[in-house]
Amino acid sequence: xxxxxxxxxxxxxxxxxxxxxxxxxxxxAVATTSQSRTGEALKIASAGSRFRSGRLQRxxxxxxxxxxxxxxxxxxxxxxxxxxxxxxxxxxxxxIDSSNILENLAxxxxxxxxxxxxxxxxxxx
Numbered sequence: 001x002x003x004x005x006x007x008x009x010x011x012x013x014x015x016x017x018x019x020x021x022x023x024x025x026x027x028x029a030v031a032t033t034s035q036s037r038t039g040e041a042l043k044i045a046s047a048g049s050r051f052r053s054g055r056l057q058r059x060x061x062x063x064x065x066x067x068x069x070x071x072x073x074x075x076x077x078x079x080x081x082x083x084x085x086x087x088x089x090x091x092x093x094x095x096i097d098s099s100n101i102l103e104n105l106a107x108x109x110x111x112x113x114x115x116x117x118x119x120x121x122x123x124x125x
Contacts, residue, residue, distance in 0.1 A: 007116050008054035011109060015049045015056050018105045022047040022059065025099035029091045030067055041067050056109060059101075061092055 023046055030045045046062045073088035096102060 007112060011054070011056060011112055012051065014105065014108045014112065015051075015059075018101050019047050019049050019059065021099045022061075022095065022101045025095040025101075026061060026063070026092065029095040029098070030063065033070065033089050033091050033094075034067070040064065056105075067091060 026047055027042055027045050030041050034041050041064050044062065044064050045067065048060045048062065050057045050060060069086060070089050071091045071093075074084060074086040076084065078084050
């Protein structure tokens with residue numbers, strides 16, 4: 001049973017390394033695309049991970065609402081009644097691509113889970 005605990009711990013270590021890279025990439029992408037003078041977006045922009053039953057469930061991105069508006073674009077009325085149109089800048093896609101997190105994370109976790117499956121299979125002759 002210690003093998004299952006080791007695999008879950010190793011998956012958390014792999015994920016934490018990937019999230020650190022993604023966090024830095026998100027902050028850099030927000031810094032290059034925003035023209036903020038306060039730096040509040042850089043303070044709040046972050047990444048995290050969620051686990052369920054010892055396995056990676058999802059990776060979450062945290063940022064102010066205006067960063068998401070900048071990422072996806074916005075077309076509508078502001079609170080003062082003025083029409084506003086923002087083009088999508090794909091801030092998060094740039095961060096994910098620059099950090100190369102998806103490929104690395106998929107490769108490492110799939111190898112880890114493959115080891116777990118092969119350890120559980122008992123071959124009979």
